[in-house]
Amino acid sequence: MLTECMAVIAGAWAPNVIWCLRMGPRRFNELRIDIPPISAKVLSTRLSELTERGVVQRHVRDTSPPSVEYELTELGRELLPALDAIVKVGHKLKARGQLGVNN
Amino acid sequence: MLTECMAVIAGAWAPNVIWCLRMGPRRFNELRIDIPPISAKVLSTRLSELTERGVVQRHVRDTSPPSVEYELTELGRELLPALDAIVKVGHKLKARGQLGVNN
DNA sequence: TAACCAGGTTTCCATGAGGTAACCCAATTC
DNA sequence: GAATTGGGTTACCTCATGGAAACCTGGTTA
Numbered sequence: 001m002l003t004e005c006m007a008v009i010a011g012a013w014a015p016n017v018i019w020c021l022r023m024g025p026r027r028f029n030e031l032r033i034d035i036p037p038i039s040a041k042v043l044s045t046r047l048s049e050l051t052e053r054g055v056v057q058r059h060v061r062d063t064s065p066p067s068v069e070y071e072l073t074e075l076g077r078e079l080l081p082a083l084d085a086i087v088k089v090g091h092k093l094k095a096r097g098q099l100g101v102n103n
Numbered sequence: 104m105l106t107e108c109m110a111v112i113a114g115a116w117a118p119n120v121i122w123c124l125r126m127g128p129r130r131f132n133e134l135r136i137d138i139p140p141i142s143a144k145v146l147s148t149r150l151s152e153l154t155e156r157g158v159v160q161r162h163v164r165d166t167s168p169p170s171v172e173y174e175l176t177e178l179g180r181e182l183l184p185a186l187d188a189i190v191k192v193g194h195k196l197k198a199r200g201q202l203g204v205n206n
Numbered sequence: 207t208a209a210c211c212a213g214g215t216t217t218c219c220a221t222g223a224g225g226t227a228a229c230c231c232a233a234t235t236c
Numbered sequence: 237g238a239a240t241t242g243g244g245t246t247a248c249c250t251c252a253t254g255g256a257a258a259c260c261t262g263g264t265t266a
Contacts, residue, residue: 041224041244
């Protein structure tokens with residue numbers, strides 16, 4: 001049950017993608033810049049998974065060359081408070097010097 | 104930043120362990136029963152990581168044979184609303200037939 | 207004296223997710 | 237006609253992670 005639900009945000013960089021989209025729509029290459037270590041392969045995989053899961057929407061705008069925008073769905077936006085809560089705990093732990101991660 | 108904070112709940116079954124501890128202290132072998140597919144190795148790894156991160160506390164009770172209880176710290180309990188939020192979204196997606204996971 | 211318990215630890219192995227880098231396509235600009 | 241741009245896809249490799257199963261330790265009971 002929990003396992004199943006956690007699958008919504010599973011996969012490398014998935015939470016980051018959701019997080020970057022919280023401010024509004026973003027294009028493929030913008031996301032690559034927002035999340036520097038992500039590769040095109042993984043970003044595209046993650047975006048299609050998240051789209052398939054109904055968390056993200058893909059819009060193709062008929063410009064030339066066509067540009068593609070990704071944005072959170074309403075349901076996707078419901079994940080933001082969850083990520084927020086995790087970030088808060090993360091900060092507290094960091095303040096205590098626990099949580100020894102790099103970036 | 105987010106990446107760093109997400110590390111708090113990283114590793115297989117980590118969210119499940121936290122989730123199982125939400126009702127109160129639990130012993131090693133109880134957790135193995137609560138989360139059937141977890142192996143002793145992974146459970147013990149996860150418990151020590153979570154303890155190190157300050158999310159879980161380990162109590163050895165001087166019985167014979169000594170029993171060990173694990174319980175959420177105050178900080179650990181702050182993760183519960185986050186997991187809750189994710190579960191809620193998971194349920195909505197499931198109701199829509201998206202999210203094709205097994206268990 | 208042998209077996210049993212809790213609470214792990216150790217060894218070994220396979221797998222699959224992620225990283226790198228090269229490539230693709232069509233339209234546009236130089 | 238060559239290069240660029242956006243938005244990817246493909247092929248290949250690697251290495252960390254998790255699973256399985258055996259083992260350990262010290263006290264207890266049969």
